[in-house]
Amino acid sequence: xxxxxxxxxxxxxxxxxxxxxxxxxxxxxxxxxxxxxxxxxxxxxxxxxxxxxxxxxxxxxxxxxxxxxxxxxxxxxxxxxxxxxxxxxxxxxxxxxxxxxxxxxxxxxxxxxxxxxxxxxxxxxxxxxxxxxxxxxxxxxxxxxxxxxxxxxxxxxxxxxxxxxxxxxxxxxxxxxxxxxxxxxxxxxxxxxxxxxxxxxxxxxxxxxxxxxxxxxxxxxxxxxxxxxxxxxxxxxxxxxxxxxxxxxxxxxxxxxxxxxxxxxxxxxxxxxxxxxxxxxxxxxxxxxxxxxxxxxxxxxxxxxxxxxxxxxxxxxxxxxxxxx
Numbered sequence: 001x002x003x004x005x006x007x008x009x010x011x012x013x014x015x016x017x018x019x020x021x022x023x024x025x026x027x028x029x030x031x032x033x034x035x036x037x038x039x040x041x042x043x044x045x046x047x048x049x050x051x052x053x054x055x056x057x058x059x060x061x062x063x064x065x066x067x068x069x070x071x072x073x074x075x076x077x078x079x080x081x082x083x084x085x086x087x088x089x090x091x092x093x094x095x096x097x098x099x100x101x102x103x104x105x106x107x108x109x110x111x112x113x114x115x116x117x118x119x120x121x122x123x124x125x126x127x128x129x130x131x132x133x134x135x136x137x138x139x140x141x142x143x144x145x146x147x148x149x150x151x152x153x154x155x156x157x158x159x160x161x162x163x164x165x166x167x168x169x170x171x172x173x174x175x176x177x178x179x180x181x182x183x184x185x186x187x188x189x190x191x192x193x194x195x196x197x198x199x200x201x202x203x204x205x206x207x208x209x210x211x212x213x214x215x216x217x218x219x220x221x222x223x224x225x226x227x228x229x230x231x232x233x234x235x236x237x238x239x240x241x242x243x244x245x246x247x248x249x250x251x252x253x254x255x256x257x258x259x260x261x262x263x264x265x266x267x268x269x270x271x272x273x274x275x276x277x278x279x280x281x282x283x284x285x286x287x288x289x290x291x292x293x294x295x296x297x298x299x300x301x302x303x304x305x306x307x308x309x310x311x312x313x314x315x316x317x318x319x320x321x322x323x324x325x
Contacts, residue, residue, distance in 0.1 A: 128211025
């Protein structure tokens with residue numbers, strides 16, 4: 001098991017280094033001058049030269065890349081500004097280190113992710129299991145129909161409609177907003193209830209369909225039929241044997257979705273004006289804030305790689321044959 005983990009961690013580190021290199025060259029070696037973008041409209045030649053020196057783009061490309069990578073581990077000084085590790089650059093739009101911006105916005109993204117994941121796991125997997133249990137009945141057809149409709153709905157459209165109907169017209173739900181959990185737990189829950197529901201609907205549709213398909217495939221496996229032939233109850237076989245066998249593809253899908261969500265629930269945060277990492281991504285593109293854009297890209301990539309490793313570990317726990325291979 002230890003060797004299995006070491007192989008996965010080494011692969012993850014190599015992938016992250018490769019992503020960092022590709023991202024760096026895409027963002028800082030593009031035809032447009034990053035210093036010009038950071039300098040703004042009222043830019044003088046003197047301030048432009050100062051920013052070029054501060055950003056380090058007056059150095060050779062490989063030196064720039066080494067400074068950026070080493071800064072992530074040991075920190076660096078950007079001009080006269082100290083940037084402690086892990087240094088992800090300095091935003092000239094916000095006039096502060098990018099890591100501070102990400103740290104300030106991470107609790108909002110974490111709040112969105114926790115609520116959305118909890119909602120779609122409970123309702124998505126539960127609906128898929130019910131559909132597989134009652135295969136061919138009206139319940140199965142209802143779940144399948146909801147999955148088709150939910151997969152076609154877009155968050156930005158559903159969010160606007162749900163806010164108008166449930167908040168503006170009927171006042172059934174509080175207006176969506178982000179309040180820190182430590183400040184007011186009730187306002188935190190109420191302000192995120194609608195974003196959780198709207199974002200989770202899209203995922204519930206996919207997970208219910210995926211769970212149903214995986215459960216039906218697993219129920220047809222030979223070991224499941226053998227358990228039934230030995231006299232075990234259908235309920236026991238369904239929940240104890242078939243469900244565990246059906247978990248493997250669901251875990252894969254969950255790992256990918258967690259990586260995407262922790263990189264910023266971009267559409268949800270923008271639709272409901274939640275100050276998270278996803279909203280920062282949109283704002284950094286609008287303001288052409290290259291250090292923030294690159295940091296968000298690296299955070300999203302790191303989250304995806306991290307949860308991929310977690311999925312591999314979960315595979316090894318669920319299926320010992322994975323460790324042997």
